[in-house]
Amino acid sequence: MEAPAGNVSVKVEEEDAPLPNYHPEYPSSPDMDITLRSNDGTLFGASSLLLKLTWGFFKTMFSLPKESPSSSSTEPITMQESTEVIAGLLNLSFRLGMPPLDSIDTLETLLRAADKYEVTSAAVMIRSVLTSPVLEASPARIYGIAYEHGWYKEAAWASSKTLTLDLCSPEAVSDLSRIDGSAIMKLMTLHRNRRDLFRERLDDIDLFPYATTTQLVCHSCEEDVDNSPWQVMKYTLVSQMERDGISTDCLDGTILEAVIDAKCPRCKRKIYNPVMLRKGLREAIKGLPDRVEFSAEEEAEAQGT
Structure with missing residues (x-):
């Protein structure tokens, strides 16, 4: 005898959990003990040691006493800047390349972020291209x-x-x-x-x-x-x-x-x-x-x- 229709159990396949949205140039890895998150949700794997050496903001932040000896949060650090700005600032920090010189708006936004987070090396590199003949700007x-x-x-x-x-x-x-x-x-x-x-x-x-x-x-x-x-x-x-x-x-x-x-x-x-x-x-x-x-x-x- 067929089972009543009301007793039929249907197996629903659980959807795979979404993968973390890491920036392709800064993926998660065992060597990256810090994760930054842009204001549009992109994640960046980073080394706290390198950040302390290049960003005055993180040098101060990581020198502050922790709430408890056992506290070691792995939550991403949320930034107010966009993916483009965070990626550009990291590239400048680690001398991985200059941002495109086709937009003075992008350059100025990066410079303001460099000032905010005290990234001296980024500011120096931006200064070096301000008088570049290929920079299209007033x-x-x-x-x-x-x-x-x-x-x-x-x-x-x-x-x-x-x-x-x-x-x-x-x-x-x-x-x-x-x-x-x-x-x-x-x-x-x-x-x-x-x-x-x-x-x-x-x-x-x-x-x-x-x-x-x-x-x-x-x-x-x-x-x-x-x-x-x-x-x-x-x-x-x-x-x-x-x-x-x-x-x-x-x-x-x-x-x-x-x-x-x-x-x-x-x-x-x-x-x-x-x-x-x-x-x-x-x-x-x-x-x-x-x-x-x-x-x-x-x-x-x-x-x-």
């Missing part, structure tokens, strides 16, 4: 990061790269909003001093005899001619400096055409000498301040930290 952003950490050599270098930026553009304002106020003032002062000195040199009659006059006398026929081409070019050059920076490259561009091509309405001879004009502009551009300067006290303080 120089204003690099300047702010370097200034914040007292890396004045890198900050000065980055400030020189901002000279082609319009500091009032939305992109620059967004980058500057991340920077300390005193750092912004130094950068703004650099740009302002360059502009004011350049404008002053454009009015130097030793460089440009016609610098401040409204009328000229034609060298060929002695006819009075209008000096407005020069005045317009002065305004254009100063405006370009604020918007795109200024360099001797502009001497080969179209910005000088109106002045170079200006002719006396009477004899049709050129009013301005192109050779002397370019020579004067080279002198006006030469020696303009090109980077933020730091006091001896600031540099000494940075070296002491």
Whole structure:
């Protein structure tokens, strides 16, 4: 006789317990007596000895007295950072490789984590790549990061790269909003001093005899001619400096055409000498301040930290 349907027992296969989600570069092993867990659940096998040697945070943590002589918790240590940040910080700590240099956001996040956990070696390696030519980042952003950490050599270098930026553009304002106020003032002062000195040199009659006059006398026929081409070019050059920076490259561009091509309405001879004009502009551009300067006290303080 068949057993009643209600008495039939069904065997349910128990599901396998999920395996721990270890990062492939930092799996669990007998040599790894510490487990770190990122904020998104990834586990990292690590050596407490190596962490004590490279992370000031863990050096302090492991030196604290335990609650009881027998307490030896194997629970993972939960970190507030993501998998990407923890992996990058461990790689930097043990000199296993640099993070990709395609994102300044990633680099800055790693640097903040290095500061938080006192990973000096990671900070040193990040500093070494801030001025890398392959790092795709706004120089204003690099300047702010370097200034914040007292890396004045890198900050000065980055400030020189901002000279082609319009500091009032939305992109620059967004980058500057991340920077300390005193750092912004130094950068703004650099740009302002360059502009004011350049404008002053454009009015130097030793460089440009016609610098401040409204009328000229034609060298060929002695006819009075209008000096407005020069005045317009002065305004254009100063405006370009604020918007795109200024360099001797502009001497080969179209910005000088109106002045170079200006002719006396009477004899049709050129009013301005192109050779002397370019020579004067080279002198006006030469020696303009090109980077933020730091006091001896600031540099000494940075070296002491």
